[in-house]
Amino acid sequence: MRGLRTHVLAELPKSEITAIVNVGDDMWLSGVRIAPDLDTIMYTLAGQNDEDRGWGRAGESERVSAELRAYGVGWPWFTLGDLDLGTHLARTSLLRDGLTLSQATARITARWDLGVRLLPSTDSEVETHVEVNDGRSMHFQEWWTRHRAALPARRFIFDSVEQSAPAPGVLEAIAEADVVLVAPSNPVVSIGPILAIPGVRHALRSTSAAVVGVSPIISGRVVRGMADACLTAIGVQTKAHAVAAHYGPRSTDGVIDAWLVDETDASSVAAIEAMGIRSAAVALWMRDAQSSAQVARDALVLAE
Amino acid sequence: MRGLRTHVLAELPKSEITAIVNVGDDMWLSGVRIAPDLDTIMYTLAGQNDEDRGWGRAGESERVSAELRAYGVGWPWFTLGDLDLGTHLARTSLLRDGLTLSQATARITARWDLGVRLLPSTDSEVETHVEVNDGRSMHFQEWWTRHRAALPARRFIFDSVEQSAPAPGVLEAIAEADVVLVAPSNPVVSIGPILAIPGVRHALRSTSAAVVGVSPIISGRVVRGMADACLTAIGVQTKAHAVAAHYGPRSTDGVIDAWLVDETDASSVAAIEAMGIRSAAVALWMRDAQSSAQVARDALVLAE
Numbered sequence: 001m002r003g004l005r006t007h008v009l010a011e012l013p014k015s016e017i018t019a020i021v022n023v024g025d026d027m028w029l030s031g032v033r034i035a036p037d038l039d040t041i042m043y044t045l046a047g048q049n050d051e052d053r054g055w056g057r058a059g060e061s062e063r064v065s066a067e068l069r070a071y072g073v074g075w076p077w078f079t080l081g082d083l084d085l086g087t088h089l090a091r092t093s094l095l096r097d098g099l100t101l102s103q104a105t106a107r108i109t110a111r112w113d114l115g116v117r118l119l120p121s122t123d124s125e126v127e128t129h130v131e132v133n134d135g136r137s138m139h140f141q142e143w144w145t146r147h148r149a150a151l152p153a154r155r156f157i158f159d160s161v162e163q164s165a166p167a168p169g170v171l172e173a174i175a176e177a178d179v180v181l182v183a184p185s186n187p188v189v190s191i192g193p194i195l196a197i198p199g200v201r202h203a204l205r206s207t208s209a210a211v212v213g214v215s216p217i218i219s220g221r222v223v224r225g226m227a228d229a230c231l232t233a234i235g236v237q238t239k240a241h242a243v244a245a246h247y248g249p250r251s252t253d254g255v256i257d258a259w260l261v262d263e264t265d266a267s268s269v270a271a272i273e274a275m276g277i278r279s280a281a282v283a284l285w286m287r288d289a290q291s292s293a294q295v296a297r298d299a300l301v302l303a304e
Numbered sequence: 305m306r307g308l309r310t311h312v313l314a315e316l317p318k319s320e321i322t323a324i325v326n327v328g329d330d331m332w333l334s335g336v337r338i339a340p341d342l343d344t345i346m347y348t349l350a351g352q353n354d355e356d357r358g359w360g361r362a363g364e365s366e367r368v369s370a371e372l373r374a375y376g377v378g379w380p381w382f383t384l385g386d387l388d389l390g391t392h393l394a395r396t397s398l399l400r401d402g403l404t405l406s407q408a409t410a411r412i413t414a415r416w417d418l419g420v421r422l423l424p425s426t427d428s429e430v431e432t433h434v435e436v437n438d439g440r441s442m443h444f445q446e447w448w449t450r451h452r453a454a455l456p457a458r459r460f461i462f463d464s465v466e467q468s469a470p471a472p473g474v475l476e477a478i479a480e481a482d483v484v485l486v487a488p489s490n491p492v493v494s495i496g497p498i499l500a501i502p503g504v505r506h507a508l509r510s511t512s513a514a515v516v517g518v519s520p521i522i523s524g525r526v527v528r529g530m531a532d533a534c535l536t537a538i539g540v541q542t543k544a545h546a547v548a549a550h551y552g553p554r555s556t557d558g559v560i561d562a563w564l565v566d567e568t569d570a571s572s573v574a575a576i577e578a579m580g581i582r583s584a585a586v587a588l589w590m591r592d593a594q595s596s597a598q599v600a601r602d603a604l605v606l607a608e
Contacts (some may be wrong), residue, residue, distance in 0.1 A: 031396030032335060063365060067390020071415050073397050082386055092335030093377050110321020111375050 001041055003292025004181070005115045007300070010293070017116045018173040022185070023101065024128035024193030025159060027141055030074045032088040033095055037190065038105055038118060039087055046112035057083040069120045077146035093251060104166040121174065121194040124164035128193055129157045140189060149226040153233035156188060161196045171237065174203040179303045180254060182213035184223060184284070187243050188230035210303040211256045212282040213247055215240040218262040218284055241268040249276035260284065278302060305345055307596025308485070309419045311604070314597070321420045322477040326489070327405065328432035328462060328497030331445055334378045336392040337399055341494065342409055342422060343391055350416035361387040374517060381450035406471040410469040423477065425498040428468035432463045432493055444493060453530040457537035460493060465500045478507040483607045486517035486560060488527060488588070491547050492534035501558065508559040514607040515560045517551055518599060522566040522588055545572040552582035562606045564588065
């Protein structure tokens with residue numbers, strides 16, 4: 001996202017970027033509404049993220065969480081940082097005042113000049129739950145953070161997604177886009193919950209824009225996180241071309257036109273193109289601002 | 305309360321103390337439920353209060369509040385300390401889980417050995433609002449904290465109090481008490497909201513225990529806070545005997561049997577007794593643990 005912003009600011013200054021963000025990880029925690037993906041993207045774009053730790057706010061402290069634990073309330077496996085909690089409380093307060101999540105997000109993100117409009121995929125509370133092999137079901141955050149995705153997952157459930165609708169602006173952003181990029185995020189629990197919202201797949205299939213995905217898999221390994229555990233659960237191999245096949249070509253009921261893979265996966269380009277998905281192999285490791293901007297540039301080139 | 309606990313622990317070790325606590329100051333603030341009176345009493349009994357500042361937790365910080373302000377959410381006139389917020393979030397979390405305020409209070413107070421059982425006066429959200437002279441109405445906290453009680457009040461409204469009920473244990477505590485003490489708190493906005501809950505006045509009038517009040521007024525001045533602004537609004541003079549008359553004797557539709565005044569108000573004892581209220585003048589300034597325990601002892605002596 002930062003790479004895309006860098007590239008667009010430098011070379012396409014009149015363009016606007018809208019990020020449609022997963023809310024499946026959202027949950028009520030100690031009475032506050034947390035939205036990890038919205039916040040992570042906001043902190044990162046605002047330069048407020050903790051680069052060393054890889055999540056949360058820089059300069060974070062945990063005084064409130066320590067109190068909650070002392071009262072025996074809250075989750076021992078999930079810590080709310082104090083600065084982060086400021087964001088959650090701002091959100092919770094606005095939601096309590098009757099704002100929708102997208103309205104609250106607009107208010108909250110206005111604090112910083114992000115250069116990107118953040119839209120939650122839906123204003124409904126569509127939370128991802130994981131059914132594990134022994135039949136138990138738990139919130140995705142519990143499976144991911146508490147169990148480190150180590151309990152074999154049987155399936156992922158996007159709670160009440162059938163009754164949800166895209167947040168205002170989501171379908172319009174897809175319909176009016178020059179290019180739609182599918183980020184190299186977890187296909188199952190980050191992109192999947194967005195695609196599951198009624199209307200989103202149709203919008204992707206009917207937009208006049210090219211839809212380009214960037215592979216989250218490099219050399220058969222996930223770039224970050226534990227997406228392999230999720231892919232295994234839905235029977236998809238941890239391979240760049242397997243994820244392309246999972247999204248599928250727009251020509252036959254899928255959602256992507258093109259798929260960017262890493263140079264180490266160049267041998268899979270032919271197989272991907274054989275599915276009816278345009279493909280190219282480039283350096284996908286985003287080591288710094290420059291290499292990230294280059295990935296964005298390459299994705300936009302592939303879209304043309 | 306600390307003085308009473310000190311006295312009871314030392315001289316009546318088999319007795320139990322139940323405090324019935326005002327919830328009229330409670331409010332939703334940035335999505336969390338604050339209960340200032342319950343928390344102040346808890347912190348004080350736990351030895352966690354900030355003695356210098358006179359409110360809140362010792363060693364407090366305000367990192368979360370600073371974030372809320374940066375987002376433009378929250379009240380510029382009310383700061384939530386981080387440690388204090390831990391209590392509010394614990395409460396909010398328990399309320400969200402379906403517990404009543406009294407159940408949540410039992411869970412929260414279990415963290416410390418308070419030596420006193422704290423009961424909210426009601427589990428309903430009965431908030432005190434203030435109608436000021438220009439006709440505007442605001443939450444008591446706004447009037448008290450933001451406007452420092454300087455806007456002349458026309459009347460105090462205990463929101464939906466008619467539909468409320470005493471919390472479980474409140475009527476039983478009054479009915480089964482050996483002595484009921486009315487604390488030297490603000491008669492209008494601290495004791496008043498408790499008396500307004502349906503059933504409480506009746507319980508006080510029908511208990512076999514003596515009901516003894518301690519004057520919050522010494523030499524025509526309030527001991528702490530700005531109770532005079534409240535008394536003026538309801539047409540009661542800031543005088544020890546006027547407050548006694550406001551509560552009134554149980555013999556004629558009031559709620560107290562006896563009224564302890566300060567030695568500097570000894571001249572009013574005769575007038576108070578003429579109303580049918582037993583009275584005595586003693587040293588009422590609670591300077592330290594010893595003088596506070598002495599006031600509790602004197603109140604219990606007057607009850608006999």
